[in-house]
Amino acid sequence: MTALTLTEALRRRRRRRRLLVRTLLAGAVLAVVAVAVPGLVRLADAVGTMTADATTDDAADAGATDEAADATTTDDPGAGGAGGAQGDAAGGSRPSVLLVNADHALPDDLGAPDLVDLVGTVPVSGSGVQVAAELVEPLRQMLGAAADAGYPGLYVNSGYRSAEDQRELWDTAEDRSLVQPPGHSEHQTGLAVDLADLEPDGASLADSSSGRWLADNAWRYGFILRYPAGKEEVTGIAYEAWHFRYVGPEVAEICQREGLTLEEYAGAA
Numbered sequence: 001m002t003a004l005t006l007t008e009a010l011r012r013r014r015r016r017r018r019l020l021v022r023t024l025l026a027g028a029v030l031a032v033v034a035v036a037v038p039g040l041v042r043l044a045d046a047v048g049t050m051t052a053d054a055t056t057d058d059a060a061d062a063g064a065t066d067e068a069a070d071a072t073t074t075d076d077p078g079a080g081g082a083g084g085a086q087g088d089a090a091g092g093s094r095p096s097v098l099l100v101n102a103d104h105a106l107p108d109d110l111g112a113p114d115l116v117d118l119v120g121t122v123p124v125s126g127s128g129v130q131v132a133a134e135l136v137e138p139l140r141q142m143l144g145a146a147a148d149a150g151y152p153g154l155y156v157n158s159g160y161r162s163a164e165d166q167r168e169l170w171d172t173a174e175d176r177s178l179v180q181p182p183g184h185s186e187h188q189t190g191l192a193v194d195l196a197d198l199e200p201d202g203a204s205l206a207d208s209s210s211g212r213w214l215a216d217n218a219w220r221y222g223f224i225l226r227y228p229a230g231k232e233e234v235t236g237i238a239y240e241a242w243h244f245r246y247v248g249p250e251v252a253e254i255c256q257r258e259g260l261t262l263e264e265y266a267g268a269a
C-alpha cells in the first residue's frame with residue numbers, strides 16, 4: 001500500500017506541475033507557435049492530456065471525457081506511427097504501446113510473438129488457442145478473479161491468429177465491421193483475446209453481468225476493452241464486448257481512468 005500511495009502522490013504532484021505548465025501556455029500566441037514546432041506540439045499535447053486527467057481524476061468509470069480526449073489529439077501530427085510509440089510525448093510519463101488497426105499495420109520488424117498454448121492455464125475453448133507469453137499470467141489472474149466474483153464460466157475463445165488465419169477470416173467475413181484485413185488485426189500480435197461465457201445470465205457479454213465485470217475490471221490486470229460502444233468512429237470497429245487487448249497495467253489504468261481507446265491514447269485518433 002505504501003508503494004501505491006507513493007505512486008499516487010507522485011502522480012498528483014506531476015499533475016499539479018503539468019497544470020502549472022498549462023497555465024503558462026494559455027496564451028493564443030503560444031498556441032500558434034505550438035502548432036508550428038513539433039516539440040511544443042508534444043508539450044501542448046501533454047498539457048491537453050492534463051485537461052482530461054483533471055476532469056476525470058480518479059473516476060474509474062470514464063466515458064464522459066470523450067470531448068477532452070479528442071481535443072488533445074486532433075492536432076497531434078506525429079504520434080501513432082506503425083509501432084504506435086508515443087511514450088515520450090507526454091513528458092516521458094506515458095509508456096509506448098503497440099497500435100494495430102486499419103490505419104496501422106503490424107510492423108514488419110515485429111517478429112513472431114513468443115506463443116503459449118492456453119490449455120492447462122486458463123479455461124479455453126480448446127487446444128490450439130495461443131497467446132503471447134507475457135499475458136498468460138495476467139489472463140490467469142483476471143479469469144481467476146472473475147471466477148471469484150461469481151463468473152466461473154468465462155473462457156478464452158480466440159487468441160493469436162497467423163496472417164493466413166486472418167486472411168481466411170477476412171475473405172469469408174459477412175460483416176467486415178467486425179474483422180480487420182490481414183496485417184491489421186490485433187490477434188496477429190498475440191496480445192488480444194476474445195472471451196466468452198459458458199453461463200451467460202443474458203445473451204452475449206454485451207448484456208451479461210460477467211461482461212460488465214470484465215469491462216469494469218480488466219484494466220486491473222493490464223487489459224482494455226478494445227472496441228467500446230460509442231467509440232466506433234475512433235476505433236473503426238463495431239462494439240465488441242468480448243475482445244480484450246493486453247496493454248500492461250500502466251497503460252490500461254490510464255485508458256480506463258481517462259476513458260481512452262488505444263487510438264486516443266496513442267494520439268492516432
Ligand SMILES: [Zn+2]
Nearest residue numbers: 192193194243
Ligand atoms: Zn477479437
